[in-house]
Amino acid sequence: MKGHIPVSLFMLFVLLVIAGCGSGFSTDKFALRAERENKTFPQRLNDSITVDSTTFDKENNTVSYYYSVTRGLDDPSIIAAEYVNIWNGLNRAIQNAVEMKDYLVAGCTIRYIYYSGSTRERLAEFKFNPFNDDAR
Numbered sequence: 001m002k003g004h005i006p007v008s009l010f011m012l013f014v015l016l017v018i019a020g021c022g023s024g025f026s027t028d029k030f031a032l033r034a035e036r037e038n039k040t041f042p043q044r045l046n047d048s049i050t051v052d053s054t055t056f057d058k059e060n061n062t063v064s065y066y067y068s069v070t071r072g073l074d075d076p077s078i079i080a081a082e083y084v085n086i087w088n089g090l091n092r093a094i095q096n097a098v099e100m101k102d103y104l105v106a107g108c109t110i111r112y113i114y115y116s117g118s119t120r121e122r123l124a125e126f127k128f129n130p131f132n133d134d135a136r
Contacts, residue, residue, distance in 0.1 A: 026102070027058040027061065027106075033056070038054060047070075048071045049067055050067060051065060053065075061108050061109060062110070064110075064113060065110075067112065067113065068116070069115070069123065074116050074118055076123055079114065086126065090126050107131055112126040
């Protein structure tokens with residue numbers, strides 16, 4: 001039939017439109033969430049770790065959290081020696097945290113960047129992506 005669109009092509013078009021709308025909404029929502037969270041930072045998590053800020057990069061669909069570490073953690077060799085253990089612990093926390101669910105469902109990359117509290121040197125970056133478990 002002339003001018004008739006096959007059902008499968010129509011459904012594909014509908015799915016693409018829905019996915020596009022959903023991801024746009026999510027990125028706007030995530031950017032607003034980062035702005036709102038930044039109003040509460042810096043926030044001390046414990047005697048060694050402070051959350052300094054967060055950003056959401058719409059272009060790369062990435063949420064980033066920036067931390068300062070002090071005391072015993074403020075040592076590049078300790079962070080390097082414990083990198084895999086820290087990565088595994090953060091990964092478990094992401095998978096179990098209710099507040100991270102929206103990011104995971106949207107396929108966001110989640111980054112944690114740690115800086116020395118004394119030198120401001122970048123100590124480590126931990127990267128997670130729900131579609132690539134080994135995004136380290």
